[in-house]
Amino acid sequence: MDYRVEQIDKVIQNAISVMEDSKVQVFEIAEAARRELTTLHKELEKVLAEATQAIEKVDKLEREYRLARIRLTEVSRDFVRYSETDIKSAYEKATQIQLDLMVSREKENYLRSRRDELQGRVKAVELSIERAETIGLQMNVVLDYLSGDLNQVTRILESAKNRQMIGLKIILAQEEERKRIAREIHDGPAQSLANLILRTEIAERMLETHDLQMIRSELGDLKTQVRLGLEEIRKVIFNLRPMALDDLGLVPTLRKFVQDFEEKTRIRAVFETSGKEKRLPPAMEPAMFRLVQEAFNNALKHAEPTFVSLEMIFQEDAVQLMIADNGIGFSVEQVESKAKVHSQFGLVGMRERVELLQGKIDIESSVGEGTKIKILVPLGAEPGKEIGEHGK
Numbered sequence: 250m251d252y253r254v255e256q257i258d259k260v261i262q263n264a265i266s267v268m269e270d271s272k273v274q275v276f277e278i279a280e281a282a283r284r285e286l287t288t289l290h291k292e293l294e295k296v297l298a299e300a301t302q303a304i305e306k307v308d309k310l311e312r313e314y315r316l317a318r319i320r321l322t323e324v325s326r327d328f329v330r331y332s333e334t335d336i337k338s339a340y341e342k343a344t345q346i347q348l349d350l351m352v353s354r355e356k357e358n359y360l361r362s363r364r365d366e367l368q369g370r371v372k373a374v375e376l377s378i379e380r381a382e383t384i385g386l387q388m389n390v391v392l393d394y395l396s397g398d399l400n401q402v403t404r405i406l407e408s409a410k411n412r413q414m415i416g417l418k419i420i421l422a423q424e425e426e427r428k429r430i431a432r433e434i435h436d437g438p439a440q441s442l443a444n445l446i447l448r449t450e451i452a453e454r455m456l457e458t459h460d461l462q463m464i465r466s467e468l469g470d471l472k473t474q475v476r477l478g479l480e481e482i483r484k485v486i487f488n489l490r491p492m493a494l495d496d497l498g499l500v501p502t503l504r505k506f507v508q509d510f511e512e513k514t515r516i517r518a519v520f521e522t523s524g525k526e527k528r529l530p531p532a533m534e535p536a537m538f539r540l541v542q543e544a545f546n547n548a549l550k551h552a553e554p555t556f557v558s559l560e561m562i563f564q565e566d567a568v569q570l571m572i573a574d575n576g577i578g579f580s581v582e583q584v585e586s587k588a589k590v591h592s593q594f595g596l597v598g599m600r601e602r603v604e605l606l607q608g609k610i611d612i613e614s615s616v617g618e619g620t621k622i623k624i625l626v627p628l629g630a631e632p633g634k635e636i637g638e639h640g641k
Contacts, residue, residue: 265392272388279381286374293367300360307357308454310350317343441478448474499534500526500561503541507559510545517556518545524563529628536606537570537626543599544572544622552576552620570624578618599624 321339324331452467494502504520511518529537541559548557554576562569584596596612599622603610608626 268388268392272385272392275381275385275388279378279385282374282378282381286371286378289367289371289374293364293371296360296364296367300357300364303353303357303360307350307353308457310346310353314343314346314350317346438478438482441474441481445471445474445478494534494538498528499537502534502538503559503561506538506542506545510549510557514549516549516554518558520559520561522561522563526563529568533606533626533628536602537568540599540602540624541570541572543602547596548572548574548576548620551579554619567625567627569626571621572624573619573621575619578614578616578620580616581612581614 317339321336321343324336324339448467448471452464452471455464455467500522507518507520510516528534545557545559548554552574554574557574558572560571562571581596600610603624603626606626608624610625611623612620613623614620
């Protein structure tokens with residue numbers, strides 16, 4: 250045993266050394282990306298300010314050009330009141346404004362193109378920072394485990410190897426969930442609000458034109474954007490935790506979820522229960538809801554079904570979920586193998602959730618035959634640290 254501990258200690262120390270060096274390199278990459286992001290933000294702010302000025306200048310020159318053309322038409326028609334000098338002056342002024350307008354439009358187009366390019370680079374750098382932070386987080390978690398008491402690590406390896414991995418998966422899954430929420434807010438409500446600000450500025454400028462039809466159209470688009478933004482915010486709130494889960498329980502929440510799923514996707518969906526309905530332990534209800542949500546989302550994204558069903562069976566000491574669809578089906582072995590290699594969630598994530606609930610999951614599917622998922626969870630399980638509850 251001492252020999253094994255000594256060998257394991259040597260391996261762990263080497264692993265810690267490599268991880269520490271890699272952690273420093275990842276940190277330096279992330280810091281360089283942050284500095285680049287700061288520079289890009291400054292340049293983007295400058296370009297946005299210049300673009301705003303260019304747009305205002307183009308609007309102003311367009312108004313001046315219209316007035317100049319009206320003036321030119323007026324002096325060209327009335328040879329009694331206006332001399333040849335007046336006509337020449339009006340023509341030169343209109344021509345000069347037209348040239349200025351062409352130059353300003355070119356500048357505006359350039360600034361718009363530059364703005365789009367910078368925004369694309371900002372997103373790319375933000376993604377690089379996010380990936381570096383994820384790798385750094387994973388390294389920290391691994392280092393924390395590797396730096397623990399060696400004898401304890403040995404006992405865990407010999408008596409309960411899975412516990413360490415489950416703890417690691419819980420922490421990583423919590424962080425993944427937080428990042429997912431941040432991405433949803435950034436890509437959804439945050440982008441919508443930024444777009445609303447731009448559309449509001451456009452509507453303000455249109456007030457100067459007194460074109461009621463264009464103003465009505467723009468306000469209609471603005472109202473639609475507000476509605477879409479509100480729907481996105483409600484979606485984020487619902488994904489965090491359905492309020493009905495605490496107030497009404499799992500069964501009514503699942504019934505509402507299935508109804509909403511059918512309305513939004515136009516896919517026929519049914520929900521049935523059997524056995525004596527009862528409230529489940531507080532930590533188990535959100536875990537079961539996330540399993541159903543994941544199964545339905547997988548069917549929507551990949552199965553192309555026209556029908557999805559959910560059956561919840563209450564047993565004396567367990568609860569069973571049965572989710573089925575009539576979609577295109579798949580090879581379970583190939584999909585799960587690919588998911589593990591690419592560290593993706595989906596079916597693999599569902600299996601891990603069920604393991605944390607001390608339950609069993611059976612997935613049956615083949616190409617062209619649809620999919621059936623059976624989940625059995627004992628009521629005596631104590632999930633406590635359910636990975637889908639954002640670290641609660």
